[in-house]
Amino acid sequence: MARPSLPPLPDPFPRAFRELLPALLATRGRFDAGRVERLRARRAVLSQSGTFVGHRRYVRGDDLRRLDWAAYARTGELFTKQLQEDDRRAVTVALDLSASLCCGTPPRRTAAMRLAAVIAGLALARLDGVSIVAPGASNSLVRFAGVAQLPQLLEHLRGLPIASPPPEAAVASMLAGDAVGRVHWISDFARPAGFRRPLLGLRRRGARVTGWLPTVAEDEAPPAGGYLRVVDPETFEDLRIPVDAPFHRELVRQLTLLARQQDHLFAEAGSALLRWPAPRDDAPRLRDHLPIVAALAR
Amino acid sequence: MxxxxxxxxxxxxxxxxxxxxxxxxRPRQHVxxxxxxxxxxxxxxxxxxxxxxxxxxxxxxxxxxxxxxxxxxxxxxxGTAGAERLVVLLDASASMGAAAAGEPAFARARRRLAQTLAQVPASVDVTVVRCGGELLRRHGAAARALQDLGEPSGALAVDLVAAARAIADARTAVWTLTDGQGQPRLPDVGALTVFDTKGPNAALVDARIEDAWPLPELRLEVDVVAYAEPRSDGRIAAELLVAGAVRPLAPTPVLLVPGQVTTVPLSLVRRPAGGELRVAVRLADDRLPDDDGRRWRLPALPAPRIAVLADEEAGPFVSAAGEALAVEVAGEVVAAHAGTEVGLLLADGGLVPLAPGTVRALTFGSRLDPAVELAPRALAGAVEWDRTLALTRGLDLSELRVERCWPATLPAGEPFLWVIDGGERVPLGVVVDGGEDRASVHFAFRLADANLGLLAAFPQLLRRAFVRCYGKAGAIAATSPGGGAVAAGETDLRTAARAPDRPLPPFAVAERxxxxxxxxxxxxxxxxxxxxx
Structure with missing residues (x-):
């Protein structure tokens, strides 16, 4: 049988959403950045501005603007200036780009993109910066600072490809950037066992992780009848199943068990898993996204 | 295929x-x-x-x-091309019974035939023709089973060469199994298997027997021939063996000329109990034992109970005759009472009411029918007798004198003794034949009225009368019993035709x-x- 093609993905940020986003960012509410201050003491992030903390021998590839010419005049050797980052609160948004998010009506990936845009937009509007971690993309870690970069943020999110790296790749990308902060991990967590070690690893490093799971209608109400060909979008493994009432009930039970496994996974890692019911139509409404803001304020 | x-x-x-x-x-919906x-x-x-x-x-x-x-x-x-029929010409003549290496050629031929036919495809139509002796034809399953082909016997009366040529064609294969005996040449078409039977052989060609039944004497003439390498004197030494229901006789050595029939006379005395009489010629290294001998089944000799009846006027002749006859034929004299079973009745005078020919009896002047009037008659003429009849042949009765007789007492029968009285032939003795195994002899005079008992021929006449009363039913034929004749050309095993064996052609295999x-x-x-x- 021919390999089916993934359903087409709609534009995650249509005009209506872009018009909705400023109003959403203007809502009053507190944004919990977490224990960034404690992390800052342990962080040494290279920055264009900040407090001078010392020198380091120049190595090829270093930014020439950071060369300390005075030290060169005194010693005849090249040193770069090491500056401590300014007091800045940061948020990391890890986005799952796997093909499994392409399922659902509308696709879960669209909801995930909008969710990331809302979280990142609130971070830009109310904090200093946000790091978008998207393992599998050509640039898996991109930082944004200031609400002025919101259009770039949206454009960056729109351009992310479909990729299926393991969850460990997301953790590696986060730790490579140093700016971990509060981590918002957006995924479908369809295979909870694969997220256990990454979550525990982040916990050992002091990161606070919030899992975001955009839910679609099929999560709670799978097909109740018919002769279906069920396809895994990542492996394209398929299964022909005649669905009847007993099977539907059993499948609902299995999905409930999966939800419990997901909750148990995050509880074990000391994190929270938030489920956001994705809007089922293409007309974004403010009230559908307010729960995100409310959840971020908690 | x-x-x-x-x-x-x-x-x-x-x-x-x-x-x-x-x-x-196929599901129409993908999820x-x-x-x-x-x-x-x-x-x-x-x-x-x-x-x-x-x-x-x-x-x-x-x-x-x-x-x-x-x-x-x-x-x-x-299938494959080849013969669709197989006709086997099996030589079953007497010479096929010749043994080589302890096994007759006919038995080897049967075994060879059975082994080969077992490998002949089932689609091939098999016919076995027994040539020699009785001509037999077996076809199909009976042929493959070699059913009822008999034993080798008789002469090979079939021209195997002509038969093979007549039968063989493109669809029919011929297989001849023979010893080459009795054939000038062997078939030149078809398969051929020749069994070697060459060797010395002696044969009892014919035998003639003369039985003196019911007396024990037996005279035998045996024709013997032998084919072997002769001695320096040109003769072949053989022995004639007689065994069985006769008094023991030592092997009789005979010297035979190769290929020439020799007649050997033998005088034998039968045993009263009877049994099988075996006569065979014995030759060293004889290849064909089937033609060596003959067998006869000899019945037991009659051991008669002889009863003697004599009236008051009879002399001692009849009683003495009974005693002498009983001794000679191993019988016994018993008292003549009513209800007593007797084998021969001797009566001299008196009334003996019996049906002539139905009872073995020898009467002298006895009246058989009470109604017959007794009128003695004196005879003056000379006595004459039948010189061709076995009863009186060779006997001299010319001295017989009969003083008086009662010709009216004689029943109707074949007269063997008479007198010419006045131109009239007056019978004095008749034989009444009652069948093959019984007769009665009657004289018209009493022994006391004639000098018959004093004649030298009387014992012989008495003995012949006894033989005549018993008939020849129990006697052995004078000549050899049938079936024993040796076929010409089947005895000389030195002159068989020879030809190399030829295998069977391939047979057709039918489509399967x-x-x-x-x-x-x-x-x-x-x-x-x-x-x-």
Whole structure:
């Protein structure tokens, strides 16, 4: 049988959403950045501005603007200036780009993109910066600072490809950037066992992780009848199943068990898993996204 | 493989249809889900399996359809060209009984025939013709089983060369099995198997026997011939053996000229109990024992109970005659009472009411019918007797004088003794034949009225009368009993024709239908398909 093609993905940020986003960012509410201050003491992030903390021998590839010419005049050797980052609160948004998010009506990936845009937009509007971690993309870690970069943020999110790296790749990308902060991990967590070690690893490093799971209608109400060909979008493994009432009930039970496994996974890692019911139509409404803001304020 | 109805192979075009029908139904709706593991777990929880096609099941169905199509097309394995009939000319003449290495040639021929016929294809039509002795023909299963072919005997009265030529053609193979005896040459067509029987042989060609029944004397003349390398004097030393129901006789040595029949006379005395008489000629290293001897079954000699009846006027002659006869024929004299079973009745005078010819009796002047009037008659003429009759042949009765007689007492019968009185032939003795095994002899005078008892011929006449009363039913034929004649050309085992053996030609193998095998294959495939899930 021919390999089916993934359903087409709609534009995650249509005009209506872009018009909705400023109003959403203007809502009053507190944004919990977490224990960034404690992390800052342990962080040494290279920055264009900040407090001078010392020198380091120049190595090829270093930014020439950071060369300390005075030290060169005194010693005849090249040193770069090491500056401590300014007091800045940061948020990391890890986005799952796997093909499994392409399922659902509308696709879960669209909801995930909008969710990331809302979280990142609130971070830009109310904090200093946000790091978008998207393992599998050509640039898996991109930082944004200031609400002025919101259009770039949206454009960056729109351009992310479909990729299926393991969850460990997301953790590696986060730790490579140093700016971990509060981590918002957006995924479908369809295979909870694969997220256990990454979550525990982040916990050992002091990161606070919030899992975001955009839910679609099929999560709670799978097909109740018919002769279906069920396809895994990542492996394209398929299964022909005649669905009847007993099977539907059993499948609902299995999905409930999966939800419990997901909750148990995050509880074990000391994190929270938030489920956001994705809007089922293409007309974004403010009230559908307010729960995100409310959840971020908690 | 040949197909008689190849048009049925068009049924194979249904294979793609079967393949299409064997496919599981295709779902019309595709559902992408990240929860495929949960779908699979639900299936496992309900012990369900997804509908799927089985290549093995389709393959077995395709095999069944293909086998059915080929079975309907009439498949067969092509046959091979060759003879379709086999005619076996089996020499069963007497010489085939000659033994070599302890086994007769006929037995070797039968064994060889049985072994070969077992390998002849079943489609070949087999006929076995027994040549020699009784001509027999066996066909089909009876031929393959060599049923009732008998034993070698008689002469080979068939020209094997002509028979083989007449039978052999493109479709018929001929196989001749012979020892070459009695044939100037051997068949030059068809297969040939020659059994070597060359060697010395002696044969009892003929035998003549003269039986003195019911007396024990037996005279035998045996014609013997031998074929072997002679001694320096040109003779062949052999022995004639007599055994069985006669008094023991030592082997009689005979000297025979090669190829020349020699007659050997033998005088034997039978044993009263009877039994088998065996006469055989014995020659060293004789190859063919079947023609060496003859056998006769000798009945037991009669041991008569002789009763003597004599009136008051009778002299002692009849009693003395009874005693002497009893001694000679191993009988006994018993008292003549009513109800006593007797073998021979001697009566002298008186009234003896018996039916002539029905009772073995010898009467002298006895009246058989009470109604007959006794009128003695004096005779003056000379006595005459039948000189050709066995009863009186060779006897001298010219001194017989009869003082008076009662010719009226004689029953109707064959007269053997008479007197010419006044131109009238007056019978004095008659024989009444009552069949093959009994007769009665009657005289018209009493012993006391004649001098018969004093004649030298009387004992012999008495003995012959006894023999005549018993007839010849129990006697052995004067000549050799039938079936023992040795065929000419079957005794001299030194002159058999010779030719190299020739093998059988290849036989035709008929087309072998293979339809049943295809049917079995199709059923097997369907049975396996029923077991495969």
């Amino acid at each position: 040949n197909l008689s109805e190849p048009r049925f192979l068009w049924a194979l075009l249904a294979l793609p249809l079967l393949w299409w029908l064997a496919q599981p139904p 992408f889900t990240p929860h495929l593991a949960q779908w699979q777990a639900a299936m496992r929880a309900l012990h369900r399996r997804p509908p799927r096609g089985s290549w093995l099941r389709w393959l077995l169905l395709a095999v069944a359809l293909t086998a059915a199509a080929f079975a309907a097309a009439g498949p067969s394995r092509p 239908p293979l339809g049943r095998w295809f049917v079995a294959l199709g059923l097997l495939a369907l049975a396996l398909r029923a077991c495969v899930r």
